[in-house]
Amino acid sequence: MREVVLVGGGHTHVQTLRSFARKPPANTKVSVVVDVPSAVYSGMVPGFVAGQYSRDEIVIDVDQLAQRANARMVSGRVVRVDPKNQKILLENAKEISYDVASFDIGSTVAGLDVAGVREYAVPTRPIGQLCHQIEEVIQKISHGNFQKSIRILVVGGGAGGVELSFTLQNRFGSLGFPTDVTIIEKSEELLLDYSASIRKRILSHAKRRGISIKRNLEVCEVLGGTVVLNNGQCLDFDLLIWVTGPWGQVVFKESGLATDRRGFVLTRSTLQFEEYDNLFGVGDCATLTEAPSTPKAGVYAVRQGPYLTHNLYKWLEGSPLKNYHPQGDFLTLMNLGDGSAVGGKWGRSFEGRWAMKLKDRIDRKFVADFS
Numbered sequence: 001m002r003e004v005v006l007v008g009g010g011h012t013h014v015q016t017l018r019s020f021a022r023k024p025p026a027n028t029k030v031s032v033v034v035d036v037p038s039a040v041y042s043g044m045v046p047g048f049v050a051g052q053y054s055r056d057e058i059v060i061d062v063d064q065l066a067q068r069a070n071a072r073m074v075s076g077r078v079v080r081v082d083p084k085n086q087k088i089l090l091e092n093a094k095e096i097s098y099d100v101a102s103f104d105i106g107s108t109v110a111g112l113d114v115a116g117v118r119e120y121a122v123p124t125r126p127i128g129q130l131c132h133q134i135e136e137v138i139q140k141i142s143h144g145n146f147q148k149s150i151r152i153l154v155v156g157g158g159a160g161g162v163e164l165s166f167t168l169q170n171r172f173g174s175l176g177f178p179t180d181v182t183i184i185e186k187s188e189e190l191l192l193d194y195s196a197s198i199r200k201r202i203l204s205h206a207k208r209r210g211i212s213i214k215r216n217l218e219v220c221e222v223l224g225g226t227v228v229l230n231n232g233q234c235l236d237f238d239l240l241i242w243v244t245g246p247w248g249q250v251v252f253k254e255s256g257l258a259t260d261r262r263g264f265v266l267t268r269s270t271l272q273f274e275e276y277d278n279l280f281g282v283g284d285c286a287t288l289t290e291a292p293s294t295p296k297a298g299v300y301a302v303r304q305g306p307y308l309t310h311n312l313y314k315w316l317e318g319s320p321l322k323n324y325h326p327q328g329d330f331l332t333l334m335n336l337g338d339g340s341a342v343g344g345k346w347g348r349s350f351e352g353r354w355a356m357k358l359k360d361r362i363d364r365k366f367v368a369d370f371s
């Protein structure tokens with residue numbers, strides 16, 4: 001009997017579990033190790049923040065998928081992997097042996113070590129925790145006695161920061177609270193990884209909605225209720241969202257594995273770790289050596305699903321594996337929180353309520369496919 005261990009219940013592993021339920025690999029015991037039993041689908045989080053979705057609508061029940069796949073569910077946070085002895089170590093001191101293991105554990109957020117961030121900011125990772133914290137803040141503010149605008153600072157002007165700025169503004173607005181939203185971006189422009197055409201539309205909506213943008217500025221320190229910027233300026237906030245881009249979890253570095261600069265494990269195009277044939281890495285937590293600048297976006301983790309699943313079956317059979325090559329661009333759809341979205345692909349862009357309907361249809365279908 002071989003032991004397959006899936007670590008993390010991200011966008012790729014949920015697909016593998018679904019396939020294992022339909023076609024169980026022969027002579028194999030499957031285990032799933034997750035820190036939390038349900039996975040939040042990040043594409044719908046801005047919609048959750050806007051009040052468009054309930055929490056139940058945006059989660060995938062990994063526990064249930066594991067049961068259907070007849071897999072053993074192990075609760076706990078993986079902190080290290082010992083490839084020589086083929087063991088995975090958990091925070092609670094448990095050890096799990098494997099013949100082949102795959103990691104789909106996502107990412108953390110850059111800059112969490114900036115003074116005061118852990119104490120006073122709401123980071124966007126872990127994403128389940130982000131949802132809880134946002135719910136708590138909304139409860140607190142809506143039951144509080146706010147006489148003035150709610151000052152929201154969003155640190156990071158990537159797609160996540162942009163969507164959260166628009167959707168938070170909408171949510172508080174719908175509850176009767178005016179907001180003062182500011183995005184702080186360290187580069188000279190927002191959405192640097194996106195086309196000029198998408199950026200232009202977002203900037204025009206930000207202007208229309210009164211969302212301020214501070215460029216070429218970094219947060220050096222967070223004090224209770226105030227951030228200190230690298231130009232010495234201080235900005236007060238009621239809610240500070242930390243969405244400064246993906247960063248690797250410490251697991252791989254601590255295990256002495258080959259990683260990129262940000263701590264993401266390096267993988268070959270077969271999705272195997274550079275140094276070990278019986279370890280696979282997918283989604284945000286892995287960087288393909290052949291395509292290191294592939295964005296850390298859920299769409300890539302989703303596309304890797306069929307490749308990982310195929311390669312795990314083939315690895316177990318001892319047959320050759322398939323190579324995964326990331327697509328050049330992907331359909332972007334950003335939720336503006338007011339029932340409309342801005343989208344684009346291949347340098348072109350579009351917007352409107354129909355774009356939000358399209359996003360809603362795609363996202364709901366993804367989640368429904370696992371229920």
Ligand SMILES: Cc1cc2nc3c(=O)[nH]c(=O)nc-3n(C[C@H](O)[C@H](O)[C@H](O)COP(=O)(O)OP(=O)(O)OC[C@H]3O[C@@H](n4cnc5c(N)ncnc54)[C@H](O)[C@@H]3O)c2cc1C
Pocket residue numbers: 007008009010011012013033034035036038039040042043044045046076077078079104105106107124125127160163164249251282283284285296297298299300301333
């Ligand atoms: C606000 C926001 C909106 C976004 N919107 C989009 C979007 O619209 N489209 C898009 O393509 N991308 C989007 N992204 C990016 C997207 O979230 C990630 O690229 C995607 O989640 C990566 O998927 P994954 O499978 O790698 O990991 P995840 O979906 O993060 O899953 C990781 C899993 O591993 C578990 N886990 C984590 N650490 C451990 C551990 N140590 N031990 C055990 N289990 C662990 C987690 O609980 C989870 O089950 C967004 C990100 C944010 C923050």
